[in-house]
Amino acid sequence: MSSVKMVEAPEGLEGAGFFATSLDKVIGMARSYSLWPLPFATSCCGIEFMATMGSHYDISRFGSERPSFSPRQADLLMVMGTIAKKMGPVVKQVYLQMAEPRWVIAVGACASSGGIFDTYSVLQGIDRIIPVDVYVPGCPPRPEQILDGLMQIQELAKNESLRRRNTPEYSALLESYNIQ
Template sequence: MFTGQPSFLTTKLESVVNWARTNSLWPMPFGTACCAIEMMATAATRYDLARFGMERMSFSPRQADLLICAGRVSYKMAPVLKKIWEQMPSPKWCISMGACASSGGVFDVYSMVQGIDTIIPVDVYVPGCPPRPEGLIYGILLVQEKIRNSAPTSEDEWNAVDQLPETGSYLPKEVVEAITAPFGNSTNQNRSSGLVSTGAVVRVSDRRP
C-alpha cells in the first residue's frame, strides 16, 4: 500500500562506502601480553564492543581489516606480525595498544621491538600500561573517524598502504628479516645460531653435542 513516504534517498557513493566500512570492522587480535586481557574485556559484556559493529573477532587475517596489536612484540615475532599484516586485504588499519606495542615500554632490551611502527604502519596509538578498555574503545572511534574522512573510491590511497611513508618510519621486509635472523621465527624457519660478534653462522646440523 502506498503510504506517501519517499522510497528512495540520494547521497554520495563515498558516504555510503565509508558508512559501511565504519560500522562493520572485523578486528584481527594480536595479543601477546597483559594488554590482550584488556582487549578481551573490551569485547565482553561489560563494555560490549558489538555496539560498534565489531563483535566478530576474526582470527583469519584474510578476513580482517583492523589489526589490534596488544602487548610487547619480540624480534622473533616481528616477521609473524608483518606477514599477518601483509595477508590482510586492503583497505586495512592498525591499532597499537599499550606502551609496549607503541614504544617497547619497560622492555628496552635488544630482543624487543621498540615500537611496532618499525615493522608495520600504525593508524592509532593507545597509551597505557595496560590501557583500560575505554582507551581501546576510544582508539577504535578514532579509526572510525579516519575511515569516515577517507576517500574509498581512490585506488591510490589503498594501493600505497604497504609502501614506505616519506618519513621512513618503519623498516622494509629485508631489514626485518636480517634483524630477526639470530632469533628465528615461525614463518621462514631461518634460525641461525652463531657468533654474532664475528659474523660467523653455524648451521644447527653442524653442531656437536
C-alpha cells in the same frame, strides 16, 4: 534513559521516500560500523581486550563483535602487548595477508614504543615494521581507551576516500616499510 548511539545518515539530499548521497560516504559509513578486528595479543593488553569484548564494555556496540582469527578475513589489526624482535616478521606477514583497506591499532605502551622493555630483544614500537593508524596509550590501557581507539579507526574508515589507497603518497608509505 537508553544509551543507544544513533547512527547518523551521510549527508545528502532527502525528500519524501528517497535519499541520495555519494557512494564514498555510504561505503565509508558501512565500513566504519562493520570492522572485523584481528587481535594479536601477547601479554597484559590482551586481557584488557578480553574485558572490552565482554558484556560490560561490549565492543559489539561499535560493529566489531566478530573478531577474526584469519588475517584474510580481517580489516583491523589490533597489536596488543610486547612484541619481540623475532615476532616482528610474523606481525608484518599477518599485516600483508590482510586485504585492503586495512587499519592498525597499537594497543598499550609495549606495542607503541616497547614500554618498559628497553632491551635488545624487544621491538621498540610496531611502527618500525608496519604503518600504525591509531596508538592507544597505557600499561595496560583501560577498556574505555581501547574503545576510544576503535572509534578513531571508525572515523578514519568513514572519512577515507575510496581512492586514497591508490595514491602515490600511500604507495611511498608502504615502500618505506618495504611493503609492496
